[in-house]
Amino acid sequence: MGTFNSTKTIPYVVEDVAPVAQDVMRHFEQQDFEVTETNIPTGGAQVSIRKGGTFKAIIGMKTALNIKIEPVANGTTVDAGVGIFGQQAIPTAITLLVFWPVIIAQVWNMAQESNLDEEALRVAEESLKAHSSD
């Protein structure tokens, strides 16, 4: 667990994380979340989920729970943390602002109160187990 993220390394190996990302997307889409997927250069995938009320827009950019699914040596790491919808890094325009850590922390608290991070890790783990070759 980081400051504003929850991470778990799951001991399942999959050839392609895309079906896992699809499962995570589908799970939250069914709960009326706005979802999108982006590829991570290391071979992983990132799923962004957001819903009004919990995830506020900061200076016109939509905050989201970004769920990164990345293959590692001993399995697959799943990381759920607050970020910007569909983007892998917090844009400089936001990091220049004095209060952005406060806002990120507030949004993270709201996500945690809804147990969204734990739910994301659980769904990803179930999907990894289902798609695993082990």
Added chain:
Amino acid sequence: MDRPWFDQETDVLLLDEYTVEMDSYKRIVEDGNITDTELLEQTLRVVTLLRQLEEALSPEAKAIATEAFGEMAVLNALQALRLQASSPLP
């Protein structure tokens, strides 16, 4: 202008939203180039506003403002140190 500091629905801090609307901020992000003059002008702007604020505040409000500015400065220092730690050496 009396604008709320926190979003009434989500309680999220709104001050950054107001910052990006300010001409001084827009000028900085437009060209990304900060001249000595811009830095000096911004410094003077801050000092002038702080003087106005000090005169306008009651002793109780001033004590809260002093503490708030101090904690904001700590937050700013934390951010700077974190960024420094995560940046690769030149």
